[in-house]
Amino acid sequence: MSVALGRRALLATSVVAPIAGRRAFAQAWPSQSIRLVVPFAPGGTTDLVARLVAAGLQERLGATVIVDNRPGAGATLGSEFVARSAPDGYTMVMSNIASHAISPAVYGRRVRYNPVTDFTHVALVVSNPTVWVANPNSGIRTLADAVAKARSPSGLDVATSGAGSSNHMMVVRMSQLIGKELNHIPFRGAGPAMQAVVAGQVAMMSDxxxxxxxxxxxxxxxxxxxxxxxxxxxxxxxxxxxxxxFDIASDSWFGLSFPAGVPAEIVDRLSRETRAYLADPAVRARFAELGGTPGDLTPEGYTEFVSREVAVWAPLVQASGASAD
Structure with a gap:
């Protein structure tokens, strides 16, 4: 063999070997437990959806799926953790309207990830509407009651899962419509916020x-x-x-996203299994009971969906003047 031919053969081997190694790695996935980060405290919708999906995927994938709650900063702390994790298919986040569409605009430069390019978006899991609820002893039964309370000397406290959530934006929008600022009370998740409303510590909640x-x-x-x-x-x-x-309509959404750079074979596998899980009639019925509509988007479709949501919410947040300060 000539020297030139030998060099070409060596070069070909050096290129093919890593590709073959990545394929073998992806084909063996999952060979260990998978971490699903929930960027909110336990008890809220994000946590509830994550635990339902984790149980379903655990059965379909044959690997343990561990739910890891990492709340804070409008769901950006847990999301940043995932964005900076190794792209090996063993860490993913329950991406949502707060962490990937609203909070990056609310928190500005403090958010150290791009909600589109720093993630490999896999699947839209579910979407659902916002509902406003009140403590039974608050005297609030209608939105007219809430507005009257807001215009009283004491004002109206409205709890949410945190600054930067879609529910926070609902409070901002309602304040704009009635011409009176509601007292936004952000918590570190919907679970703690709801507990405060049930206990009568806060009169109302956007959830x-x-x-x-x-x-x-x-x-x-x-x-x-x-x-x-x-x-x-x-x-x-x-x-x-x-x-x-009150001319307001608002849906929240939740999905699965890896860090950027996860091998395509792993992304495709998780996408297929997630969509198959969501297509199960029993699963669809369970989500319907909770008021949610299961998604059915490919990784490409979910990526485009997230991109559109960012484009919609960023200017709305800026126009509202809402911030985490």
């Missing part, structure tokens, strides 16, 4: 429907208004914001 559904059904809170285009089939007695004279 995602899945985390509020059980409390509404139990009567521990009163559903005051649904921010959906029309009444929700699972809660037909709850009037929409528009029915009550």
């Amino acid at each position: 995602s429907l899945p985390s509020a559904a059980a409390h509404i059904n139990q009567g521990s809170v009163v559903a005051v208004g649904m921010a959906s285009a029309e009444r929700h089939p699972s809660f037909p007695n709850v009037p929409t914001f528009r029915e009550q004279g």
Whole structure:
């Protein structure tokens, strides 16, 4: 063999070997437990959805899926942790409207990740409307009651899962419509916020429907208004914001995202398994009970979806003047 031919053969081997190694690694996935980071405290919609999905994927993938709650800074702390993790397919985040569309605009330069390019977006899991609920002893039964309370000398406190959440933006939007600022009370997740409302420490809450559904059904809170285009089939007695004279509609969404650079074979596998799980009639029925609509997007489709949400929310947040300061 000539020297030149030998060099070409060596070069070909040096290129093919890493590619073959990556393929073998991806084909063996998952060979260890997978961490699913929830960037909110336990008890909220993000946490609830994550635990349902983790249980389903654990069965389908044959590997343990560990839910890891890392709340803080409008869901950006946990998301940044994932963005900076190794792209090996063993760390992912429950990406959502707060962490990937709203909070980057609310927190500005303090957010050290790009919500589109620093992640490999895999699947849209579920979307659902926002619902406003009140403590039964607050005297608030309608949005008109809430507005009257807001205009009283004491004002109206409204809890949310945190600054930068879609529920925070609902509070901002409602304040704009009534010409009176509501007292936004941010918590480190929907779970702690709901506990405060149930205990009567805060009169009202703007929440995602899945985390509020059980409390509404139990009567521990009163559903005051649904921010959906029309009444929700699972809660037909709850009037929409528009029915009550307030032109607001807002959906939250939740999905699965890896750090950027995860091998395509792993991304495709997780996408297939997630979409198959969400297509199961029993799973769809469970999400329907919670007020959620399962997604069905490819990785390319979910990436485009996140990009559109960023483009929609960034200017709205800037126009509202909302910030984490």
